[in-house]
Structures are given as C-alpha cells and as structure tokens.
Amino acid sequence: MSPKVALKRYDSSPESLRQVIALCSGFRNLKSNSKILIKPNLVVWDNKFPIPPYGVFTTTRIIEDLIILLKEQGCSDITIGEGGLTMKGEATTFPAFEGLGYTALAEKYGVRLVDFHKSQTAIAKNGEGQQIRFARDAIETDFFINVPVIKTHSQTKVSLGMKNMKGCLKTVSRKQFHDTRYGLENWIQWLPDILNPALTIIDGIYALEMGALHVGSTAHRKNILIASTDALGADLVGAKAIGFNGDEIDHLKKYATRTGKPLQLEAYEIKGDSLADNITPFKWDWRWNEANTGPYAFEKAGIQGISVPKYDSSLCSGCSPLVNMINVLVMSAYKGAPFEKIEVLNGKKMQAQPGFDKTLLIGNCIIAANRANPNIKKALKVAGCPPSEEALLNGLKSAGIEIDPDAYSRFLIRQSEKYLGKPDFVKTFFECSTSCST
Numbered sequence: 001m002s003p004k005v006a007l008k009r010y011d012s013s014p015e016s017l018r019q020v021i022a023l024c025s026g027f028r029n030l031k032s033n034s035k036i037l038i039k040p041n042l043v044v045w046d047n048k049f050p051i052p053p054y055g056v057f058t059t060t061r062i063i064e065d066l067i068i069l070l071k072e073q074g075c076s077d078i079t080i081g082e083g084g085l086t087m088k089g090e091a092t093t094f095p096a097f098e099g100l101g102y103t104a105l106a107e108k109y110g111v112r113l114v115d116f117h118k119s120q121t122a123i124a125k126n127g128e129g130q131q132i133r134f135a136r137d138a139i140e141t142d143f144f145i146n147v148p149v150i151k152t153h154s155q156t157k158v159s160l161g162m163k164n165m166k167g168c169l170k171t172v173s174r175k176q177f178h179d180t181r182y183g184l185e186n187w188i189q190w191l192p193d194i195l196n197p198a199l200t201i202i203d204g205i206y207a208l209e210m211g212a213l214h215v216g217s218t219a220h221r222k223n224i225l226i227a228s229t230d231a232l233g234a235d236l237v238g239a240k241a242i243g244f245n246g247d248e249i250d251h252l253k254k255y256a257t258r259t260g261k262p263l264q265l266e267a268y269e270i271k272g273d274s275l276a277d278n279i280t281p282f283k284w285d286w287r288w289n290e291a292n293t294g295p296y297a298f299e300k301a302g303i304q305g306i307s308v309p310k311y312d313s314s315l316c317s318g319c320s321p322l323v324n325m326i327n328v329l330v331m332s333a334y335k336g337a338p339f340e341k342i343e344v345l346n347g348k349k350m351q352a353q354p355g356f357d358k359t360l361l362i363g364n365c366i367i368a369a370n371r372a373n374p375n376i377k378k379a380l381k382v383a384g385c386p387p388s389e390e391a392l393l394n395g396l397k398s399a400g401i402e403i404d405p406d407a408y409s410r411f412l413i414r415q416s417e418k419y420l421g422k423p424d425f426v427k428t429f430f431e432c433s434t435s436c437s438t
C-alpha cells in the first residue's frame with residue numbers, strides 16, 4: 001500500500017487541521033494515555049528587533065488547533081518542546097514561547113513547555129555508530145508530532161520536517177552537525193530514525209522564501225496544511241509545494257537511498273486538495289560573484305578591496321547571523337574608495353588566500369583552521385563560539401572598515417516592519433486565541 005500524505009487548504013480552525021489529519025489517518029496509533037511531544041519551529045526570538053513571524057515560526061493557531069484535537073482524543077500528557085537559538089549567551093526558547101502566546105496556551109490547556117537547552121542529555125547513536133546528543137524530553141516520548149513551517153534554507157535548500165528535528169539537539173551536537181567531514185545533510189538524514197516522528201504536520205499557512213532576515217527574503221501566504229505519518233512523504237510534498245523535487249534535496253535523497261523508501265511523489269497517495277494547484281516555486285540561494293569575493297550585491301554596488309567568500313555548510317547557526325550582519329555593515333561602510341585588501345573568513349574550513357593585507361577570522365573554528373596559514377599577513381581574530389556582536393564590530397573597525405554601527409539596527413527595523421498593513425499578514429495567527437485566559 002502506498003504511504004499516504006494529505007494536503008488541505010487552510011480555511012478554519014480547528015476544522016482544516018482535523019480534516020488533514022483524518023485524511024492521512026494521523027492519529028491511528030495515538031492512545032489517550034500517550035506521552036505526546038509537539039515540536040514546532042520557533043527558531044529564534046529577538047525582543048529588541050522583532051522578527052516578522054510569517055513563515056519563520058509555526059503558527060500558534062495550528063499548535064492550538066492541534067492541542068484541541070488531541071484533547072478530543074482524551075490525551076492529557078502533552079508537551080511542547082523547542083530549543084531556540086542562543087543570543088547573547090541566553091537561549092531564546094522561553095522568550096519565543098512568551099512572545100508567540102505559548103505560555104498562554106500552556107495555562108489554558110494544561111500543556112507543558114520545555115526548553116530543550118535545559119532538558120537533560122540523552123545520547124543516541126546513528127546507524128553508523130556515531131553518537132548524537134539530544135534533549136531527553138525529545139527522545140522519551142510515545143508520540144512525537146513534528147510541526148515545521150515551510151521555508152527555504154541557505155544550506156539545505158528547504159527546511160521542513162527532517163530539518164526541524166535538528167532543534168531537538170543539544171548545543172554540542174548542533175555544532176557537530178556542521179562539521180567539515182561528515183556533512184550537515186548526512187547528519188540530518190538520521191534524525192527520523194532516532195526521533196521516530198509518529199506524525200508530521202507541515203504548517204504552510206505562511207511560507208518563507210530566502211530566509212528571515214536577509215535581503216530578498218519574502219514571506220508568502222500559502223494557506224496549506226500537509227500531514228503524514230510518513231516523515232519522508234510529508235517532506236517530499238512540502239518541498240514540491242515550493243518547487244523542489246525530492247532528488248534536489250540532499251538529506252531527503254540520502255534518507256531515501258539508505259532506507260529504500262521512494263523519492264518519487266508518484267509512489268505516494270496524495271489525498272485532499274490538489275498539490276499541482278498549490279505549487280509556488282521559491283528561490284533559496286543568494287548569488288555570490290564569480291570570483292567568490294562577495295555577494296552579488298557587493299558587485300552591484302561597485303565594492304572592491306574586500307573578499308567575503310560565500311558561507312558553506314560548516315557555518316553553524318551560532319555564527320550564521322554574523323555573516324548577514326557583516327554584509328550589511330560592509331555595504332554601509334563603502335563610500336566609493338576600495339577597502340584596504342581585507343578578507344573575511346567564517347565557518348570551519350575556509351582558507352586565507354594570498355593577496356590580502358588583513359585577514360579577519362570570525363569565530364574560534366576559523367581561527368583554528370587558519371592557525372598555520374602562510375598566506376596571512378595580519379590576522380585579526382574575532383574570538384568566540386560564537387563571537388559577540390561587539391567583538392565583531394570591533395574586529396571590523398580594527399580592519400579599517402568604517403562601519404556605521406546603527407546600519408544593522410536600521411536594517412532589522414526595516415525587516416520587522418515590512419509586512420505591516422498588508423492584509424494577508426495577520427498577527428493573530430501567532431497569538432493564543434481570544435478565549436485564552438491571559
């Protein structure tokens with residue numbers, strides 16, 4: 001029998017979710033006494049410069065609908081768990097729970113909220129015997145419900161169910177996943193084996209093209225829900241909904257090859273609304289110039305004398321926001337004269353090239369990787385794992401880049417305001433419903 005994947009247009013709560021779960025028989029293995037874990041995608045939270053939530057976070061509406069449906073099944077042991085990015089040394093999980101109405105949901109429905117960073121560690125092995133460290137709360141559950149949002153990703157092209165499970169890792173394994181040998185997508189393909197999602201619900205009410213806080217990022221009101229008990233099938237349909245075939249997504253391809261599961265959509269029974277009618281092709285990548293010395297925007301602005309090679313898969317989420325910040329600050333500092341032969345390296349494997357007077361090394365990994373590099377005339381080390389924003393600003397200044405320190409704040413403000421007044425972008429999707437008690 002073909003694995004089932006259901007797709008429904010979202011039109012009301014909780015009926016649309018009820019229908020899509022019923023179509024894929026998503027609760028068939030659920031018991032009223034199951035210990036349930038819901039894993040949304042609440043990637044990061046910033047109270048100072050609020051990130052527009054559309055396509056960035058799983059909607060609070062869908063999580064509330066899911067709780068209502070689970071309660072109808074008689075379930076009472078429900079936990080929502082996430083491990084948001086750390087900013088300024090603090091995990092942003094609980095600020096995200098607070099800002100997105102999850103604390104109100106917890107109070108109203110009696111569900112538990114867990115920050116995976118605070119959870120005990122459980123060590124699991126992948127099929128090749130490599131150890132991976134998880135939050136124990138993510139492992140010790142009877143019924144794992146994975147609720148990602150549809151988005152593209154700068155390293156893995158798409159971020160759907162499999163990628164969302166990376167949020168269950170302890171910090172040490174998050175860094176391990178961005179190693180230089182085994183590779184990010186190789187690691188990701190083991191997550192379904194270990195976390196064993198009983199149900200994947202892909203929230204496509206909003207979907208995000210080209211990242212949250214980058215030039216060119218765009219949220220779309222797609223208004224679809226996808227559900228399946230088959231983790232691969234759900235991701236294949238989610239990927240297709242934004243224009244990608246399974247064989248274009250490395251972690252899906254690796255998982256299918258290893259498990260012998262089908263990568264072609266024809267092998268799945270897609271129930272509900274038409275997938276063909278709900279495809280919107282998304283872009284996922286930022287263009288760098290041919291010499292790999294900067295994003296295409298540098299070339300367009302005529303920026304010379306600086307090389308910022310394109311990030312690679314070894315750049316982990318700790319340092320990743322700094323790369324965007326560097327690009328914005330360099331652009332703000334350019335006043336028409338070439339910079340003074342500077343290169344800026346990040347991640348874990350870039351190597352300094354000849355021809356530069358100053359090499360700015362962002363983060364402990366790249367400092368170590370270039371320790372003995374003979375091409376470096378003057379190393380400017382921005383130490384930290386990840387380095388602080390302050391250290392980065394000081395590093396850029398010490399390289400002679402006359403940055404406008406407020407340029408990045410202005411950029412973030414523009415990003416946070418860009419959906420204001422647009423009728424498709426409705427804030428209440430990211431709040432506990434009005435009947436919430438707090």
Ligand code: SF4
Binds near residue numbers: 348363364384
């Ligand atoms: S220095 Fe940066 S890239 Fe290296 S592990 Fe730390 S956060 Fe990740």
